Amino acid sequence: MNEATSFLQLVVTAMVPFILAAQGTMIAGRAGVFNVAQEGLMMLGASVGFLVSLKMGGNLVGLLVAALVGAAFGWFLGWVTTRFRLDQFVIGLALFFAATGIASLLYKVVIGVTLKPPLIDTLPDLEIPLLSSIPVVGTVLFTQDVMVYFAFLVSGLLYWMLYRTNLGLKLRSVGENPKAADSLGVSVARTRIWCSTAGGALMALAGAYLPMTYTGTYTEGIVAGRGWLAIALAFFGGWRPQYILAGSAFFAGMEVLALRVQVGGVDIPHQFISMLPYAATLLVMMFALRWASVPAFLGRNYDRESRH
Amino acid sequence: MTSVDETRREVREGASGPLLTMEGIRKTFGSVLALDGVDLTVGRSEVHGLLGGNGAGKTTLMNVLYGLYRPDSGSVVLDGSPVDIRDPRDAISHGIGMVHQNFLQVDTYTVTENVVLGTSLPSWPSLDLDDPAERIAELSKRFGLTVDPHAKVATLSVGLRQRVEILKALYRGAKVLVLDEPTTNLTPQEVDSLFGSLRAIVDEGMSVVFITHKIRETMAVCDALTVMRDGKRVGTVRRADTSASELATLMVGDDAAVGRVTEVVTAGMGAAAGTAATGAPARDLGDAPVRVSVRDLVVLGDHGVPATHGVSFDIRRGEVVGIAGVAGNGQVELAEAVAGVRALEKGAVEVDGEPLAGRPTAVWLESGVAYVPEDRHRDGILPSASIMENLVLGAQRSVRFRKGPFVDWKAARRHAEEAIRAYSVKASGPSAPAAALSGGNMQRVILARAFSHRPGFLILHNPTRGLDIPSTQFVYDRVREAAAEHSAVLLMSEDLDELTHLCDRVLVLYSGRIVGERTRGHYDQYELGHLMAGLEDTA
Numbered sequence: 036m037n038e039a040t041s042f043l044q045l046v047v048t049a050m051v052p053f054i055l056a057a058q059g060t061m062i063a064g065r066a067g068v069f070n071v072a073q074e075g076l077m078m079l080g081a082s083v084g085f086l087v088s089l090k091m092g093g094n095l096v097g098l099l100v101a102a103l104v105g106a107a108f109g110w111f112l113g114w115v116t117t118r119f120r121l122d123q124f125v126i127g128l129a130l131f132f133a134a135t136g137i138a139s140l141l142y143k144v145v146i147g148v149t150l151k152p153p154l155i156d157t158l159p160d161l162e163i164p165l166l167s168s169i170p171v172v173g174t175v176l177f178t179q180d181v182m183v184y185f186a187f188l189v190s191g192l193l194y195w196m197l198y199r200t201n202l203g204l205k206l207r208s209v210g211e212n213p214k215a216a217d218s219l220g221v222s223v224a225r226t227r228i229w230c231s232t233a234g235g236a237l238m239a240l241a242g243a244y245l246p247m248t249y250t251g252t253y254t255e256g257i258v259a260g261r262g263w264l265a266i267a268l269a270f271f272g273g274w275r276p277q278y279i280l281a282g283s284a285f286f287a288g289m290e291v292l293a294l295r296v297q298v299g300g301v302d303i304p305h306q307f308i309s310m311l312p313y314a315a316t317l318l319v320m321m322f323a324l325r326w327a328s329v330p331a332f333l334g335r336n337y338d339r340e341s342r343h
Numbered sequence: 344m345t346s347v348d349e350t351r352r353e354v355r356e357g358a359s360g361p362l363l364t365m366e367g368i369r370k371t372f373g374s375v376l377a378l379d380g381v382d383l384t385v386g387r388s389e390v391h392g393l394l395g396g397n398g399a400g401k402t403t404l405m406n407v408l409y410g411l412y413r414p415d416s417g418s419v420v421l422d423g424s425p426v427d428i429r430d431p432r433d434a435i436s437h438g439i440g441m442v443h444q445n446f447l448q449v450d451t452y453t454v455t456e457n458v459v460l461g462t463s464l465p466s467w468p469s470l471d472l473d474d475p476a477e478r479i480a481e482l483s484k485r486f487g488l489t490v491d492p493h494a495k496v497a498t499l500s501v502g503l504r505q506r507v508e509i510l511k512a513l514y515r516g517a518k519v520l521v522l523d524e525p526t527t528n529l530t531p532q533e534v535d536s537l538f539g540s541l542r543a544i545v546d547e548g549m550s551v552v553f554i555t556h557k558i559r560e561t562m563a564v565c566d567a568l569t570v571m572r573d574g575k576r577v578g579t580v581r582r583a584d585t586s587a588s589e590l591a592t593l594m595v596g597d598d599a600a601v602g603r604v605t606e607v608v609t610a611g612m613g614a615a616a617g618t619a620a621t622g623a624p625a626r627d628l629g630d631a632p633v634r635v636s637v638r639d640l641v642v643l644g645d646h647g648v649p650a651t652h653g654v655s656f657d658i659r660r661g662e663v664v665g666i667a668g669v670a671g672n673g674q675v676e677l678a679e680a681v682a683g684v685r686a687l688e689k690g691a692v693e694v695d696g697e698p699l700a701g702r703p704t705a706v707w708l709e710s711g712v713a714y715v716p717e718d719r720h721r722d723g724i725l726p727s728a729s730i731m732e733n734l735v736l737g738a739q740r741s742v743r744f745r746k747g748p749f750v751d752w753k754a755a756r757r758h759a760e761e762a763i764r765a766y767s768v769k770a771s772g773p774s775a776p777a778a779a780l781s782g783g784n785m786q787r788v789i790l791a792r793a794f795s796h797r798p799g800f801l802i803l804h805n806p807t808r809g810l811d812i813p814s815t816q817f818v819y820d821r822v823r824e825a826a827a828e829h830s831a832v833l834l835m836s837e838d839l840d841e842l843t844h845l846c847d848r849v850l851v852l853y854s855g856r857i858v859g860e861r862t863r864g865h866y867d868q869y870e871l872g873h874l875m876a877g878l879e880d881t882a
Contacts, residue, residue, distance in 0.1 A: 200466035201459075208449045208460050215447035218411070219461030219511070220432030331450075340372075340412060 042291065043175040047183060048248060049287035052077070052241040054186040056265035057272065057279045058193055059109075059237030064274055065197065066230035067210040067223075068113055069334035071127035074262030075134030076105050076235060077242030082138035084243025085253040086145050088155045094247050097155075098182075101243035102236040108134060109235020113228035120336040142253050154251040158182060158244075182244050189237070193276040206230065210330035213337040223337050241265070267316040273328055286312045360423060362387045362550050363519050368407055368417035377403045378414070379574045385519065385567075390541055390551045392561035392568030392582075396594060396812040398781070400574040401554045402444070405521045409441040410434040422518070435461075440512020441521040446504050450497040455479055457496055458511050475514075482513050487540045501669055502533040509540065520544060521552040526560060528670050528837050530872030538564045557840070558590045558608055570594055595812055606844065607815045626847055626863065631660040634831035635681075635800045640690035642673075642680040649688065650676035651855040658800070658831035663822060665846030666835040669875055673855035674835050675717065678804045681833065682714035683707030684722075694800050694831075708737055711799025715789055715806050717835075719782070723789045726778035730770055731759035733777050734792050741796070762791040767817070783814030790821055801825050804835045819845060839868050853877045 056073050063070045070076075080101040088097030108130055115121045146153065158180035167177040197203035208216040209226045217223050245257050268286055272279030293308040295301075363385040370378040378400050385391040393401045406412045408419065410428040419426050421437055428434050434441070448457050455476045464470060476492040483489050488506040496504055505525060512520050522541075526534045541551050541564060555561060561568050562582065569579045570593040578593045591608040635658040644650035650673040658664045668674060679685035681692055683704050692699045694710045716722035724733055735744050735755045744751050744758070759773035766787040770780060777785065786806065793801060803822070807815040822845055825832050836842050842849050843866040851859040851874040859874040861867070874880060 195469070199469035201462075201464045201470050202466060204452075204456060204460055204470065208452070211449045211451060212447065215449055215457075216460065218409070218431050218441070218443070218447045220430070220435050221461045222432075328451075 040171050040174050042295070043171075044178070045291050046284065046287050047175055047179060049290050050283045051182050051186045051244050051248075052261050053265060053268055053283035053286050054190060054280060055237045055241035055244070056262060057268040057283060058186075058190060058276060059234035059241070060265055060269040061234075061272070061274050061276060061279055062193060062237070063109065063113075063227075063231045063234030064269060064333050065210045065330055066206055066227045067213060067330060067332040067335065067337070068116060068227050068231040068234070069123050069127065070109065070112055070231065070234055070238070071124060071266065072108065072112070072130035072134060072235075072262075073238050073241075073265045074258055074260070075131035075138070076108055076238040077245070077258040077262045078138040079108070079134040080105055080239030080242030081245050081257050082141050082242075082253050083239070085155060085246040086141060088247065089153055090145070094156065094158055097247070098240060098243050101239045105239020105242075106232045106236035109238070110228060110232040112235065113231030116231075116336055117224035117227050120338060123334050123336065138253075139255060152252040152254075155246065157249075157251055158247050180248060182240075182248070187280070190276050190280045197276065207330075210332050213332055214339075217337070217339060223339075238262070238265070264312055267313055270329070271312070271316040271319050273319075274330060274333075285315065359387075361385060362422060363408075363552075364420040365404070365408060366418050366420070368404060368419075369415045370403060370407060370412055371415055377574050378407070380417070381571065381574070381576045383569055383576065384579065385550050385552060387550060388545045388548055389566040390545055390553055390564050392565035393552055393554045393571065394556070394558065394561050394568050394590060394594060395571035396556055396815075397809050398573075398783070398811045399571040399594075401571055402523055403574075404571070405441060405523060405552065405554060408434065408519075409439060409521065432461075435515050435517075438516060438518035439521070440509075440515060440517030440519070442505065442508040442512065442523060442525060444523040444527065446508055448496050448504060448507060450495075452496060453492070454490055454494055454496060454499075454507050454510075455492045457507055458492075458514050462515065479510055479514065482510055486513065486543045487536065501528045501671075502530070502536075505529070505537070506540075509544075513544070517549065519550050519552065521554070523554045524556070525553070526555065526557070530669065530875045531839070531868045532872045532876065534560075558587050558594070559840075561590065562587060572596060606819060607812050628659055628662055628847065631662065631829070633657045634660045634662075634695060634829075635833070636691070636693040637681060638691045638693075640677070640680060640692070641688040642676040642685055643688050644673075644676055649855065651680070653690070654852075654855070654857055655690075656850060656857065658833060660829040660831060661826050662848065663826050663832040663834060663846045665842035665849040666833065666852050667839060667842050667849050667871055667875060668835075668852035670837055672852050674804065674852060676855075677852065678714070678717070678802055678833075678835055681712075681800075682716075682802045683712055684714065705740060708796075711796065711830075713793035713796065713798035713801050715786075715793055715801075715803045717804040717808070719785055719789055724777045724785055727776055729774045730763065730768070730777055730780070730788055731755050731773035733788055734759050734762055734773075734795070737792065738796055758795070762788075762795065766791045783810045783817075786810060786814060787817065790818065794821065794825070797828065798825065798830050801830050801832045802835075803832065805837055806834070807836075807838070807841065839871060843868065843871075851875055 083104050084097040084101035087100040088094050116123050160178050163177040167173040205221045209223050213223045246253050268282050272282040289311045293305040297305040361384045365383040368378050368381045395401050407414045410430040410433050426437050455472050459475045479492045490503050490506045565582050567581050570577050638655050640654040641649055642651045687700050697710050699707050744755050756773050768784050768787045806818050848862050850857045859880045
């Protein structure tokens with residue numbers, strides 16, 4: 036396998052947390068719920084995913100439990116912002132801190148302080164028959180672990196659901212004009228709660244993937260800002276699943292490149308490359324206004340009896 | 344889902360008696376009593392007018408019917424059986440459709456997507472919108488509501504967007520169609536076409552509830568009507584058995600009060616009688632000199648695209664000039680530009696010969712520019728500041744309110760007390776927060792501020808929107824007073840009746856250009872409507 040192929044293979048692996056966390060942000064956001072707890076939910080997902088895998092012996096169980104915990108957090112955000120109309124940003128930040136704290140706490144309670152951290156198995160590569168034998172493409176796209184396939188599948192399903200189904204038509208209307216949706220019998224609260232729940236699950240999955248593919252264990256710095264980047268990626272991708280998928284290739288590419296530069300001793304500061312996704316997002320927000328369309332009611336609560 | 348045809352059959356075969364009865368509807372918002380035991384009975388196949396001034400409770404009553412507000416008490420009977428409407432979904436399933444004053448549409452969706460939203464449609468393998476689009480086209484044709492089912496609603500005019508709203512209700516098989524002030528922002532031609540569609544709708548067995556504050560509209564289209572005032576029903580009459588003056592008395596209360604506000608309720612009545620020219624004959628301004636001169640004005644809109652393209656006009660001392668036009672044709676930008684709030688891209692604004700373009704706001708204010716913005720909550724007032732503070736705002740530099748480097752709050756308080764009295768502001772005192780005021784009282788405070796420095800150039804943008812009848816009359820009186828004191832007045836309004844009633848001259852704004860002009864004595868609402876629609880001036 037040559038240098039370029041292995042680089043691309045790494046990039047595709049690195050895309051997974053970006054795809055999942057940003058699609059989670061997107062699906063909640065398209066219904067109007069602006070979740071800003073990604074970083075925390077990814078930490079929690081990483082911690083829970085790791086601990087469950089370790090204690091119950093199985094990555095899939097770990098992923099599943101992490102997703103459920105993330106879903107619970109997403110549900111809570113959706114519920115308090117619709118039922119009590121609390122400020123989405125404030126609750127989101129509170130959830131970020133809570134999730135971050137619980138993540139570390141769980142690890143300390145279960146594992147304690149050890150010299151040699153326990154390890155779990157990383158996810159094995161699954162070669163897709165036939166497809167994986169295509170040169171380069173087969174290695175890059177079809178010799179990957181199960182979560183890579185899952186992330187691409189989720190992106191495709193979200194695209195289909197949003198733009199090709201009646202459910203998607205209703206969902207998007209809740210984020211664009213909840214009053215219009217409400218007046219036609221679409222339940223704003225229910226839609227928002229479900230989307231926020233699904234979003235939380237995807238974010239926690241994004242986090243749970245990290246110990247299962249990179250480190251084999253949980254560390255405090257494991258998420259390393261990927262959650263915040265996922266918010267940027269949602270904007271970068273114009274809150275559309277297909278562009279988020281494409282954008283995650285760029286974000287992941289920069290991540291792997293920064294790592295290579297660090298190891299390879301090239302004379303570019305790796306911080307400069309790590310900064311590029313943020314800079315690109317800014318540029319998109321500034322110059323591609325039409326592309327970077329943001330749901331009109333993103334982050335805004337809806338009150339049916341409000342007189343204005 | 345029931346189709347229009349089934350509705351028609353159901354209604355025709357159903358029991359006789361009224362189609363809709365609402366009884367003893369009561370609704371409070373906090374401590375405010377919005378509806379005080381209101382009754383409403385709507386017969387079959389009729390256009391039923393719901394007439395009243397702003398704040399009478401018409402919209403609130405219909406929001407209760409549509410499940411947007413939960414009433415404190417009262418009952419609704421539809422087609423002979425009592426119904427419990429908890430939310431819009433219930434209302435729709437009972438065959439109630441409502442066209443809100445602010446259209447409830449998703450701008451980024453097509454007409455078809457907006458119409459089918461919330462209905463159950465199969466999604467596997469993907470959502471099929473061809474059949475609904477065909478049905479929409481068929482309904483359009485049948486009721487004279489032509490619109491392209493595949494157009495994005497954001498690209499449509501107000502008149503077309505309203506058709507989309509009506510189609511939404513018809514598509515769902517509405518038996519009762521509620522329209523809230525549907526003629527706002529329509530040209531007279533569009534109003535005629537709307538009324539034609541309403542007749543076609545009731546001819547097929549449905550009923551229409553038509554909310555309006557304009558007597559002349561109820562006389563033109565309604566079979567029966569209910570008049571509301573202060574959250575109460577004050578009368579229900581057949582159109583054939585009533586007159587405009589009886590309706591005016593019902594709307595306002597007592598005969599003495601009618602005298603004081605008569606021009607508000609009867610503005611535009613001339614047009615109802617079918618006469619082409621309305622309003623009093625031209626007022627003689629003599630050789631009054633030009634006070635305001637606007638030349639080749641180019642102003643950018645919020646998206647950086649020019650919203651006006653070289654607008655020029657003069658206003659003489661004591662002259663009231665109106666700007667007619669469908670909202671969104673550059674009114675906001677023009678108003679803000681001549682008020683000194685929005686930067687001019689090109690062009691000049693002079694007041695009494697003094698060029699103001701590019702000068703600081705303080706200079707604009709000193710030269711006598713006063714602005715009453717369209718959105719008073721957002722642009723007109725500081726909601727959490729007191730009435731006194733709001734009244735001083737903009738005049739804080741003047742010697743009247745200054746004491747060395749500080750504001751003279753004693754003088755400010757005296758001024759505020761005076762203004763509250765002179766402008767009949769209903770408030771607990773000068774220290775009350777402005778947010779606590781009702782729309783009408785808020786507008787009185789804004790007018791008091793505009794008038795307190797004897798404005799040389801007064802800009803009013805939709806100054807009576809949402810105001811009750813006495814407050815509207817109050818605004819009309821102040822406009823005349825300003826003109827009598829030689830102010831130049833620029834009045835931008837969505838209400839053609841108001842413009843032809845108050846203005847010496849009306850300019851029509853279309854797509855950021857002045858496309859026509861009429862002077863008092865030569866007003867023809869249809870001609871103005873023709874211009875407002877962007878059609879060539881044929882006169």
